[in-house]
Structures are given as structure tokens and as C-alpha cells.
Amino acid sequence: MTTIFSAPKWVSQYDFAFKSINEVPPTFxxxxxxxxxxxxxxPPLVTILIAAWNEExxxxxxxxxxxxxxxxxxxxxxxxxxxxxxxxxxTLDQLNITTFFQKIQGCGPARQLGMENAKGKYILxxxxxxxxxxxxxxxxxxxxxxxxxxxxxxxxxxxxEPGFPRWKLYLLEKMKDVAAELRxxxxxxxxxxxxxxxxxxxxxxxxxxxxxxxRGDDGRLCFDLMKFGKVEPMRVNAARAWTAPRTLxxxxxxxxxxxxxxxxxxxxxxxxFKPHPAHDTKTSKNE
Numbered sequence: 001m002t003t004i005f006s007a008p009k010w011v012s013q014y015d016f017a018f019k020s021i022n023e024v025p026p027t028f029x030x031x032x033x034x035x036x037x038x039x040x041x042x043p044p045l046v047t048i049l050i051a052a053w054n055e056e057x058x059x060x061x062x063x064x065x066x067x068x069x070x071x072x073x074x075x076x077x078x079x080x081x082x083x084x085x086x087x088x089x090x091t092l093d094q095l096n097i098t099t100f101f102q103k104i105q106g107c108g109p110a111r112q113l114g115m116e117n118a119k120g121k122y123i124l125x126x127x128x129x130x131x132x133x134x135x136x137x138x139x140x141x142x143x144x145x146x147x148x149x150x151x152x153x154x155x156x157x158x159x160x161e162p163g164f165p166r167w168k169l170y171l172l173e174k175m176k177d178v179a180a181e182l183r184x185x186x187x188x189x190x191x192x193x194x195x196x197x198x199x200x201x202x203x204x205x206x207x208x209x210x211x212x213x214x215r216g217d218d219g220r221l222c223f224d225l226m227k228f229g230k231v232e233p234m235r236v237n238a239a240r241a242w243t244a245p246r247t248l249x250x251x252x253x254x255x256x257x258x259x260x261x262x263x264x265x266x267x268x269x270x271x272x273f274k275p276h277p278a279h280d281t282k283t284s285k286n287e
Contacts, residue, residue, distance in 0.1 A: 003166070003170070004166065004167050004170045005166050005167055005170075006160070006166050007157070007159050007160060007166065007242060008133075008242075010133065010134075011131055011159060011242050014061040014064050014065050014131045015061075016057075016060065016061060016064075018057055018060070019057075020056075020057075020087075021056045021057065021060075021087045021090055021091050024060065029094045029095065032060075032063065032064055032067050032095065032096075033095065033096040035067035035068065036063070036067050036077070036095065036096040036097060037096055039066075039067060039069060039071075039075065040075060040076050040077060040096075040097075041074035041075065041076075042074075042076075042119075043074065043119055044074045044075050044076040044119050044120045045073050045074045045075070045120055045121055045122065046071075046073045046074070046075045046076075046120045046121075046122045046123075046124055046137060046141065047075070047076050047077075047078055047114075047115075047118035047119060047120030047122070047123050047124070047201070048066060048075060048076070048077045048078070048124050048126055048137070049078050049080070049111060049114040049115065049118060049123050049124065049125055049126070050062065050077070050078070050079045050080070050114075050125075050126050050127070050128050051079075051080050051082050051102075051107045051110035051111050051114070051127075051128065051194070052079050052080065052081055052082060052084065052088050052092075052110075052128040053081075053082040053083065053084055053088070053105075053110075053128075054084045054085060054086045054088060055084070055086075055088050055091075055128040055129060056084075056086045056087040056088045056090065056091045057091075058128055058129040059079065059088060059091055059092065059128045060091060061129075061131055062126065062127070062128050062129065062130060062131060062132075063077070063079075063095055063097065064131075065131035065132045065133075066126070066132055068134050069132070069134050069136065069137055070134040070135065070138075071137040071138050072138060073137060073138070073141055075120070075137065076098060076118070076119060076120060077097040077098065078097065078098045078099070078100070078114045078117065078118060079092055079095075079097055079098075079099050079100075079114075079128070080099070080100045080101070080102050080110040080111070080113055080114045081099060081100070081101045081102070082102050082105065082106070082107070082109070082110040083101075083102065083103050083104070083105050089101070098117075100113055100114060100117060104211065104212075104213075105213045106210075106211075106212055106213030106214065106217065107194060107209075107217050107218070108209035108210040108211055108212065108213075108214070108217030108220075109209065109211050109212070109213075111125065111194070111209050111217065111218075112208065112209040112211060115201060115204055115205065115209070116205070118201055120201060121200070121201055121202075122141065122144055122145070122198060122199070122200060122201060123198060123199055123200075123201050123204055124137065124140055124141075124144075124197070124198040125194040125195075125196070125197040125198065125218065126194075126195070126196070126241070127194055127195045127241070127243065129243060129244060129246070130156070130195055130241045130242060130243040131241070131242050131243075132241050132242075133238060133239055133240070133241075133242075135236075135238060135239050136154070136196070136239050136241065139154070139234055139236045139238075139239035140152055140154055140196070140198045140234050140239070141198070142234070143198075143232040143233075143234050144198045144199070144200070144232070146232070148229050148230055149200075149229050149230050149231075149232050150199060150200055150203050150225045150226070150228040150229030150230060150231065151192060151197070151198065151199040151200075151203075151222050151225045151226075151229070151230075151231045151232070152197070152198045152199070152231070152232045152233070152234055153188075153191050153192045153193065153196060153197045153198075153222070153231070153232075153233060153234065154195075154196030154197070154233075154234040154236075154239060154240065154241060155173075155177065155180070155196065155233075155234070155235065155237070155240050155241075156193070156195045156196055156240055156241040156242065156243055157169070157170075157173055157240045157241075157242050157243075158172075158173070158242070158243060158244070158245045158248065159242050159243065159244050159245070160245075161244065161245055161249075163249075163253055163254060164245045164248060164249070164254050168254050168258075169245065169254075172248075172254075172257075172258060172261070175261075175262070175265075176261075179265050180233070182269075182272045182273075183272055184233055185272065185273060186272060186273055186274055186275045186276075187271075187272055187275070187276055188222070188226075188231035188233070189219045189220075189222035189223040189226065189231065189276075190219060191233065192218050192219050192221075192222035192231065193218050193219070194217075194218040195241050195243060196234075196240075196241045197218055197222070199221070199222070199225055200225075200228070200229070203225050203228040203229070204221065204225065206228070207221055207224035207225050207228075208221075208224075208282075209221055210281065210282050211282075214286065215286060216286055220281035220282070220284075221281075223276070223281050224281055245257075
């Protein structure tokens with residue numbers, strides 16, 4: 001469950017001390033690969049799709065958490081190396097997963113390539129720098145598998161770091177959850193992030209990702225998926241993805257990150273109760 005003063009205990013088991021891929025012993029990969037072999041099935045119903053750019057260590061934590069999934073669904077895991085310049089490919093080559101290389105920079109192109117090669121009927125997006133609870137897939141599919149649903153999104157939480165204590169992150173998450181409920185009325189695509197998002201592959205192939213490097217490829221796809229069916233939230237707190245506060249740290253400190261996000265929500269408040277006008281998501285600009 002999401003806690004006020006600390007991350008759940010299960011998160012810490014993926015806080016490996018490795019500083020380089022060269023420090024990871026073969027026995028470590030052997031243990032993960034045994035789990036991956038038991039987890040993945042052919043033919044899969046669900047494809048977990050991950051875009052990775054310079055994530056040689058983070059992707060180990062990510063895949064280690066996914067290897068511990070407990071699910072009733074047949075799944076496969078695909079990671080697309082998005083033109084990494086570090087040792088991400090070296091890491092991927094030692095894991096029992098399907099990998100592809102996308103030289104076009106951007107999550108959109110990477111996810112498009114992965115989707116085109118996915119064997120599952122459903123796609124679940126995960127981020128390379130996140131860890132996932134064992135019940136994540138089944139909770140996402142409990143929404144995505146319903147008739148009339150085209151897309152689903154989950155919630156996420158931040159792992160505390162110096163300067164970003166858990167209690168402050170918890171309060172930010174609660175405010176973020178309230179904003180998400182307001183967006184859900186008319187603009188649910190604003191809640192769809194690749195950290196925890198799923199959709200029907202057939203519809204995703206028709207909609208397609210933006211094919212250049214810009215933020216919001218996930219929300220743009222979700223907007224285009226709305227013509228195929230409903231966008232549903234997955235609100236189970238115990239099924240949240242967990243990530244480091246890297247996006248918050250870009251603003252400098254917690255206070256700056258909080259102010260910038262509150263300001264954005266206040267500016268957009270009145271627009272949340274009316275549908276976004278139809279537009280071309282592939283050419284529109286970020287505002």
C-alpha cells in the first residue's frame with residue numbers, strides 16, 4: 001500500500017548496489033532469467049512493452065520486478081533499446097526477454113516498433129526506470145479486459161531520496177490523484193503516462209504513435225484511442241508503479257517542483273470540464 005513515511009518494503013528489494021553493469025554477477029542474471037522463463041508464455045495475451053534509453057542499470061531493477069509478477073495471464077516482455085549510448089544493450093543481451101533496436105530517437109518511435117512486433121492482444125506500457133508490484137498486470141487487465149474499453153491507466157508513486165522525503169511525496173501524490181479525477185471527466189488522456197498504461201493493440205496499431213522525439217507520445221496515443229472506446233482509470237493503490245523522483249528533481253527542489261505543478265493545474269482547471277477539440281496529435285505542439 002502507499003505509505004506516508006516510507007515506500008513499501010517490497011520496493012527496497014530492487015535497490016541494487018551495482019554501479020556498473022560489469023559489477024553484476026552471472027548468477028544474478030541466472031536467477032532473474034529462471035523467473036522470466038517461468039513467467040512468459042507463448043502465445044501471450046499481454047505484451048509488456050518498455051522503451052529504454054541509457055538505462056543499463058535501471059532496466060535491471062525494472063525487469064527484476066517484472067520477473068516477480070504473479071498473474072493469471074500469458075505474457076511476454078519486450079524492451080526496445082532507443083539508440084542508447086551506454087551499456088543498455090549489454091544488459092538486455094543477458095536477460096531472457098525480447099529486444100529490438102530503434103535508431104529513431106523518442107519514446108513514440110520506440111513504442112511503435114515494439115507494438116508492431118508484439119504478439120499480445122493487449123499492450124501494457126512500463127517505464128525502464130520504474131519497479132512494479134506483483135499484482136500490477138492483473139489489476140490493469142481487470143479494467144482493460146472489459147468490453148468497450150480501449151485504454152487504461154494506473155497511478156504511480158515516488159521513491160524517497162535526499163531532499164524528497166516520503167511524506168512530502170505522499171502529499172504531492174494525493175493532490176495529483178485529485179487532479180486526475182477531475183481530468184477523468186472530459187480529458188482522461190491527460191492521465192495516461194507510459195509508466196502505467198495499457199490499450200488494445202488492434203486500436204493502437206490503427207492510431208499509431210508520434211514518430212519523432214517529443215514528450216507526450218503516451219497521452220497523444222490515448223487521445224486517438226478515445227474514438228475506439230472508453231479510457232478507464234485503475235485506482236488500486238497497491239498496484240501503483242514506483243519510480244525515482246527524477247522528473248521532480250529537474251525543477252531543483254521539492255518546493256519548486258510543487259509550485260510548478262500546482263501552477264499548471266490551476267491554469268488548466270477551467271479547461272478540464274470540456275472536451276479537447278479534435279486535432280491532429282501527430283503535428284500538434286506541446287503547450
